[in-house]
Amino acid sequence: MKINTRLFTLALYASLAAPSLALAADAPDPGKAASYAVRIPVTLAPDAPLQRLVLPAEALVRLQNAGYADLRLFNAAGQPMPMALANVAAETATQEQQVKLAAYPIVGAASAAGLEGLSLRIEERQGRRVVQLNTGGGATPASAQKVLGALLDARAITAPAARLTLDADLPVGQPVSFNVQASRDLKNWRSLADTVLYRADASAPVASLGNNSLELAMVELKDHYLRITWGDATVALRGATLVTSRSTATRQRVSATMAAPALTHPHELTFALPFATPVAALKITPQGSNVLVPIRVLGRNDRNQPWALLASAVVYRMTAAGKEQASGPVELQGASVREIKIEADLKTPGFAAAPEIVLQFEPAQLVFLASGQGPFTLAAGLASSAGATGAFLPMASLIPDYKASQENTLPLASVDVSKVDVTGGSSAAGPLVAAQSPTQGIPTRSLVLWAILLAGALALGLMAWVLLKQTRQAPGQGQ
Template identity: 65%
Template sequence: MKPVSLNLSALLAAAALFFSAGVVQAAADANSSAAYAIRIPVALAADAPLQRVMLPAEVLVRLQSPAYADVRLFNGAGQPVPMALAGVAAASAQEESVALPAYPILGAASTAETAGLEGLSLRIEERQGQRVVQIDTNGTAGAAGAVAPQTVRGALLDARSLQLPVVRMALDADWPAGQPVTFQVQASKDLKQWRPLAETVLYRADAAAAPTAPGRLGNEQMDLHRADLKDHYLRVTWGDAAVTLRGATLVTSRGTGPRERVSASMAAPALVNPRELVFALPFATPLAALKITPQGSNVLIPVRVLGRNHREQPWSPLASAVAYKMVTGGKEQSNAPIELGGASVREVKIEADARSPGFAAAPELALQFEPAQLVFLVSGQGPFTLAGGLPGASAAASAFLPLASLVPGYQPAQENTLPVALADVARADITGGQPAGGVQVAATAASDGVSLRSWVLWGVLLAGVGALGLMAWLLLRQTKKQAGVAADVPPDAAP
């Protein structure tokens, strides 16, 4: 009779072979187009051995690997072709600088808050060839009586003639030394309704008190995100600091500027708590930005965006911003997408500021991805198929080659000069019979209770404890049996 321990070892070896066979099978599936969530026909450019194809949103919202490892391009024989992953270069932009003079806004010295500029009486006068903007703090400008001393509370810039988008802005100003000053920039078409545009904090060291300190701190170039300022005024305010603002330099852009991102809408998740919205993402593709548009009219909600990959992880902050939607001059305006910096998370939480009323209804959500393209060698016969989204591919090995290996004599950005093949998303074949026409991501509830990963770990632990218990019981039983046999042997039977 063989020892029980050998039988147990054989059983463990058989289990190991079973799991390794499953891994081999999953790896084999990566080379079969039928295993992918979406398959899109690709129309090649004529007479070009090296080509490139842009990854459409339909593929990006189905990837299960943050490194795009579950993307393949198959030829007509079902074989993956040699390929490399590349980004998309930004289009070149021609920039021009425009200098705008500042028209001072005068107000009573007792005005403590810049918000007090709202709803005040405004008068613009021409004085010796200069335009002066004066604010009446009590609505009785020019009336008889004592006149309160006035000081410069801010300045106006006339940007109505700008025809091109504005990418950044620099102030020509002097401010007190040793005092951080917050400059706020707002835009308006009628000098009544103002919307926030940019903000920066600047500091000038006192050379006498700290001769080794840097001259200025803070970002003097304010990013205006290609704002359209045609027919707009700009208002610059700085609180109570004694600031002299002579003007500002605005940089306009004639090109398309930053590369255009790939966008996909998302179905509105269920809103259980007006100050907290939690949902899961069915993909692992890194997110460049998230557009949050609240429902309703004239709504403004400060929000925080947090993310995690599974329930056992704590929430990590990704970004903070203000989500708003308001109507100014008959035109609806909303906040820009919130930058997430390429975070790859499977669950997202949007928290509304406790000082706000929160969301009355689930906001509109739109996802943005950095554009990516496949550079590939036309190997074999067509038709060619772009496939993406492989279940269980979160840690799959990448099939991408370095660009220098794929493109002979490769030069930086050379991939952007290759002919473009087109992915025909209208004829996409999607596993599960989902419609191929849209790129709307389904709203999925975040994980609740114990995750599948925890169940698997607990199952393995309990199975191990059970196996150890069974081994101990069998060994104890065998020991007792051997002791009983030894006791039945007569003493004179010993050699």
């Protein structure tokens, strides 16, 4: 029975080793470009050892690790290059807007020395708004009154004020000093700006000397009045143009179109994502015209998990005055999920057809050291990378004497997305994301692994049966 025991031991070892061998054979090698789902040619900027590369949608829609661990950059010798992962710097845009402000004359006694320490009150006179000095004394006859300045209502201005342009008629040959002040209560004033204007020629409509635009240094004017005074000069101020300026920092997101998923129910659309890259937003546009659907977007990573609410929104497509309008993206805040469900409000007809879906990703970039010879290749997407560790270095290790955001000043390499090499010749080449059903059976890799495990168990059972049969045929024999 020694031979049978040895055979039994070998069979036991083989059955126990089968899963490990199957996993080892199935695990891709992250050090080889051929192991990745997609390979994209990279063109380097000339004469720059350190460069950066903005990741294209073709790479983002194939990553299987939410931390971008299955991403590499190879040279012609197949060597991975040292690299770091960074966000793309936001682009700052300045938006200016002009606001016309009407001027309400401030009238008071002709003998008034100035407006300091005096409060104002607004009156209506024959359909015209007039600002009157509140001196606490008796009323001043109209014949003894003069225009001492003007009041502008800036309470509705919410954006920072950049400058104020005066629209005024000036006396000829007389320098005029203008002062602009602000107040919330028409009593306590603070100075904002001043200028001196001079009109030399009576035929000139504006001042020939001085600048009639006063810089306001981005002051906040919400809930404020403006007061403009000009001393004893005879000035007709018709109004002013206030220029507001607002700076916005935005990142141009990377987009990929999803093939239309199968719609089996007008109030529910469920599909799987073939990648793990965090999704910033979904742009969901209903089919048809004049359609409005309140929706909820839910997500999960496994069919055994409960659905989690990611966002609620109203999506629409409408035509007004011959111009089509569509809803903006539904923000998902960088959710990394493998299955998504879109629920339409049951109080509406829902979707007549699957809506158009565009995936949006926050832009990311690789900062790398261009070592070795070209051509260079960006590789993305490993079949088994859930627990993979990325090859990213700290930015301070890659860039000598690193300073914050220094990577954004590096030369920019480019990718040629027209020459994408997809493993297996997948028809989903490019940024188009194939729609997948979340109920599509067991993955091929799991089937292969279960088949190997089952074969090992059958081999072990067969050997046990052979040993048992031989033992019964030769009773009483020793080992």
